[in-house]
Amino acid sequence: MSDTIQKVSIIISKGSLEGVYPALIMANGARMEGIEANVFFTFFGMEAINVKHYEHLKVATVGNPGLHIPTMLGGLPGMSSFVTRQMEK
Numbered sequence: 001m002s003d004t005i006q007k008v009s010i011i012i013s014k015g016s017l018e019g020v021y022p023a024l025i026m027a028n029g030a031r032m033e034g035i036e037a038n039v040f041f042t043f044f045g046m047e048a049i050n051v052k053h054y055e056h057l058k059v060a061t062v063g064n065p066g067l068h069i070p071t072m073l074g075g076l077p078g079m080s081s082f083v084t085r086q087m088e089k
Contacts, residue, residue: 007036015047016060017084058084 008030012023027037041049061067061074061083073079 005035007038009038009040011040011042012045012048013042014060015044016058017087018060018066019045020048059087 008027010023010027012020014020023039027039030037058080059067061069061079062071067074067083069079069083
């Protein structure tokens with residue numbers, strides 16, 4: 001029962017900051033422990049590695065319980081950009 005993990009595959013299915021950062025942190029942690037890590041990007045996760053878009057990733061405001069913003073307020077135009085700018089500060 002002492003089988004150690006040798007490989008891990010992590011799937012990134014969102015092109016937003018909270019979808020990309022945790023997966024990359026886990027992959028980096030696995031590599032630091034000597035575990036082979038594969039990162040797979042779904043169609044929506046490809047925004048994170050697209051050269052035109054990766055510097056402009058935004059925080060998702062709709063349905064993000066960590067922000068404590070009501071869904072109606074998070075859906076307003078420009079709210080995602082506003083929250084992203086606030087978090088950058």
